[in-house]
Amino acid sequence: MSKIRVYELAKELAITSKELIALLKDEFGIEVKNHMSVVEEEDAALIKELLADKEKEPMTEEEIKREKSIVEEYEEILEEEVVDLSKKKKKSKRELKAEEDARKALEAVDGIEIGEFITVKDFAEKMEKPVAEVIKALIFSGIMAGINQEIDFETAEKAAKKLEVKLVKIKDESSSVEEDENDDALDVNLQKRPPIVTVMGHVDHGKTSLLDAIRKAKVTESEAGGITQHIGAYTITINGEKITFLDTPGHEAFTAMRARGAQVTDIVILVVAADDGIMPQTIEAINHCKAANVPIIVAINKIDKESANPDRVKQELTEYGLVAEEWGGSTICVPVSAKAKIGIDDLLEMVLLTAEVEELKADPTRRAIGTVIESQLDKGRGPVATLLVQKGTLNVGDSILVGSTYGRIRAMFDDKGKKIKSAGPSIPVEVLGLSEVPVAGDKFNEVKDEKTARGMAEARKIKEKSLQQSSMRVSLEDLYSQVKEGKIQELPIIIKADVQGSIEALRGSLEKLSTDEIKVRVIHGGVGAITETDISLAAASNAVVIGFNVRPDNNAQAVAEKEKVYVKTYRVIYNALDDVKSAMIGMLSPDIKEVIQGRVEIRQTYKVSNVGTIAGCYVLTGKITRNSEVRVLRGGVIIHEGHLASLKRFKDDAKEVNAGYECGLSIDKFNDLREGDIIEAFYMEEIKRSEL
Numbered sequence: 001m002s003k004i005r006v007y008e009l010a011k012e013l014a015i016t017s018k019e020l021i022a023l024l025k026d027e028f029g030i031e032v033k034n035h036m037s038v039v040e041e042e043d044a045a046l047i048k049e050l051l052a053d054k055e056k057e058p059m060t061e062e063e064i065k066r067e068k069s070i071v072e073e074y075e076e077i078l079e080e081e082v083v084d085l086s087k088k089k090k091k092s093k094r095e096l097k098a099e100e101d102a103r104k105a106l107e108a109v110d111g112i113e114i115g116e117f118i119t120v121k122d123f124a125e126k127m128e129k130p131v132a133e134v135i136k137a138l139i140f141s142g143i144m145a146g147i148n149q150e151i152d153f154e155t156a157e158k159a160a161k162k163l164e165v166k167l168v169k170i171k172d173e174s175s176s177v178e179e180d181e182n183d184d185a186l187d188v189n190l191q192k193r194p195p196i197v198t199v200m201g202h203v204d205h206g207k208t209s210l211l212d213a214i215r216k217a218k219v220t221e222s223e224a225g226g227i228t229q230h231i232g233a234y235t236i237t238i239n240g241e242k243i244t245f246l247d248t249p250g251h252e253a254f255t256a257m258r259a260r261g262a263q264v265t266d267i268v269i270l271v272v273a274a275d276d277g278i279m280p281q282t283i284e285a286i287n288h289c290k291a292a293n294v295p296i297i298v299a300i301n302k303i304d305k306e307s308a309n310p311d312r313v314k315q316e317l318t319e320y321g322l323v324a325e326e327w328g329g330s331t332i333c334v335p336v337s338a339k340a341k342i343g344i345d346d347l348l349e350m351v352l353l354t355a356e357v358e359e360l361k362a363d364p365t366r367r368a369i370g371t372v373i374e375s376q377l378d379k380g381r382g383p384v385a386t387l388l389v390q391k392g393t394l395n396v397g398d399s400i401l402v403g404s405t406y407g408r409i410r411a412m413f414d415d416k417g418k419k420i421k422s423a424g425p426s427i428p429v430e431v432l433g434l435s436e437v438p439v440a441g442d443k444f445n446e447v448k449d450e451k452t453a454r455g456m457a458e459a460r461k462i463k464e465k466s467l468q469q470s471s472m473r474v475s476l477e478d479l480y481s482q483v484k485e486g487k488i489q490e491l492p493i494i495i496k497a498d499v500q501g502s503i504e505a506l507r508g509s510l511e512k513l514s515t516d517e518i519k520v521r522v523i524h525g526g527v528g529a530i531t532e533t534d535i536s537l538a539a540a541s542n543a544v545v546i547g548f549n550v551r552p553d554n555n556a557q558a559v560a561e562k563e564k565v566y567v568k569t570y571r572v573i574y575n576a577l578d579d580v581k582s583a584m585i586g587m588l589s590p591d592i593k594e595v596i597q598g599r600v601e602i603r604q605t606y607k608v609s610n611v612g613t614i615a616g617c618y619v620l621t622g623k624i625t626r627n628s629e630v631r632v633l634r635g636g637v638i639i640h641e642g643h644l645a646s647l648k649r650f651k652d653d654a655k656e657v658n659a660g661y662e663c664g665l666s667i668d669k670f671n672d673l674r675e676g677d678i679i680e681a682f683y684m685e686e687i688k689r690s691e692l
């Protein structure tokens with residue numbers, strides 16, 4: 001995680017380091033030594049938000065007082081200076097001349113030396129200038145500073161320029177020593193924390209059974225209360241060590257969280273049924289883990305079955321870069337049976353081992369931060385959220401900012417439904433007391449008090465609104481400018497196609513387009529329609545989605561629009577390659593674009609001799625018009641593209657039919673229409689140059 005120094009942040013915020021240090025302590029409970037200490041980027045972001053929010057509020061009495069005191073101080077100094085000047089006059093001319101010469105001589109060599117920070121008073125003394133003059137110069141440079149206030153070198157330099165004095169920056173030796181010491185300034189008390197595990201795998205390979213088996217084997221035997229509540233996560237104890245499991249199996253939740261910027265999982269258990277082997281969702285899960293850089297432990301499940309063939313699973317895994325340890329690789333594979341309760345302890349021990357290698361640590365003494373795992377509105381209790389504490393300790397009574405909502409924790413329960421008062425790193429808790437239901441994947445931060453939390457939550461809401469209107473993730477159209485601006489060096493692509501062969505062909509050709517400036521990388525490829533999961537993965541990895549002979553399903557379309565994920569579909573491989581190539585050199589300038597009008601579902605088909613197949617349909621979304629171009633989709637795959645031959649409402653010809661109405665239609669030179677097919681109606685529109 002990147003960090004920022006206190007003085008850099010203070011400068012950005014246009015306050016002094018001292019003020020920032022006080023703010024960190026009062027508002028966030030973070031103690032830093034001095035201006036050279038470091039603050040974590042996420043804390044810095046919070047402070048910025050806090051101040052941005054304050055800016056909008058009218059000045060508090062305290063702030064008015066502060067402004068006033070600076071002015072008063074300034075006036076006082078002016079008076080002092082008058083006295084000072086009269087004293088100075090008493091010095092002999094020769095003395096004054098000698099002083100002046102000495103200063104000039106010093107300046108002539110290499111300027112006046114000052115460190116990274118200096119108080120206004122010391123600065124004036126060093127330059128042998130009246131303090132009032134220095135303050136005046138500062139004011140002219142846009143800085144309102146009191147006599148005892150610290151300014152940084154760059155500010156001092158601006159003022160010095162006005163006073164025609166040259167400055168030289170000297171390295172502050174004491175601070176350079178602290179640099180290293182302070183790198184972990186916030187996490188001063190790093191301690192081992194339990195690993196957080198997600199279970200993934202193909203449908204029916206036994207994810208839920210495995211989670212149940214682990215929970216039953218490890219929770220009921222040792223802990224009071226026994227049965228776990230479903231709060232979205234639970235913690236077990238094995239050999240005196242804890243492991244936290246996220247209770248929503250599958251990669252959808254995992255990726256949805258990543259799309260929101262939350263990486264919660266430390267280790268993934270990939271469940272593969274020994275009688276079934278690697279299946280499409282297994283591959284998806286592997287790719288999702290790789291994209292998130294999370295270690296995988298493979299649980300080869302259902303080994304109780306006669307048809308189980310663990311070696312075949314290991315063999316298939318090698319094709320995806322996962323080579324089992326016993327075959328000389330580094331992937332831990334544990335044979336298990338969730339049903340017969342075989343190998344569960346071995347699996348858990350391997351999780352602990354992996355956790356140890358990963359050296360998972362957190363500081364339980366700092367203020368808490370973490371992520372929302374689940375949330376809902378409970379009739380009686382109001383908004384309820386399961387939070388996973390990732391750093392620090394969360395206590396009842398703490399005020400927290402959660403995404404764009406906030407609250408003060410009224411009560412807290414553990415995964416056994418027991419009321420608790422505090423929770424440390426990697427521990428999931430259910431909390432009451434939030435003002436609204438937060439979104440899973442939102443981060444939470446403990447802040448000073450409820451008022452601060454509320455103010456920041458409101459500011460975030462406003463910001464979110466303005467962001468929604470402006471933000472767009474990477475797209476082929478603006479790829480070139482994003483590369484030029486240095487925003488991206490890599491173009492991750494997700495390919496969905498109707499057949500495996502097309503994926504491989506596209507993958508190879510696309511990756512070959514990589515240049516020194518931008519690397520093209522296919523992070524996932526799969527057969528079938530573009531789904532919501534593909535869009536989530538794209539959002540999480542800032543990827544574009546390319547469909548070849550397939551279309552997004554309804555959900556995917558909606559999520560893509562919401563998440564602003566760029567999706568483009570092609571029917572000819574060459575066109576896809578050509579677009580990416582043109583995009584990379586900034587030459588992609590589409591002059592026509594496709595506009596989707598609506599989607600129609602086929603409910604019945606009739607064969608009419610001499611006419612062909614007529615379909616009885618229902619318009620699901622938008623509308624279809626007589627001159628729409630249409631594509632027939634079966635399971636998200638494009639079966640045909642062409643024109644309508646007829647469009648009818650009851651017996652009459654219709655010009656257009658809107659959502660919610662039935663219609664009959666036939667397609668020009670195409671009769672293979674089936675019940676359940678979706679017809680997508682669209683037209684091509686010319687883009688005016690001004691829109692490009």
Ligand SMILES: Nc1nc2c(ncn2[C@@H]2O[C@H](COP(=O)(O)OP(=O)(O)OP(=O)(O)O)[C@@H](O)[C@H]2O)c(=O)[nH]1
Nearest residue numbers: 202203204205206207208209301302337338339340
């Ligand atoms: N024989 C045998 N059957 C198992 C084992 N583990 C799970 N099953 C069975 O496999 C089927 C699917 O198990 P689930 O746990 O529901 O699988 P899942 O991966 O959670 O499935 P989805 O939630 O649909 O993705 C169920 O009928 C289980 O009883 C096992 O170790 N041995």
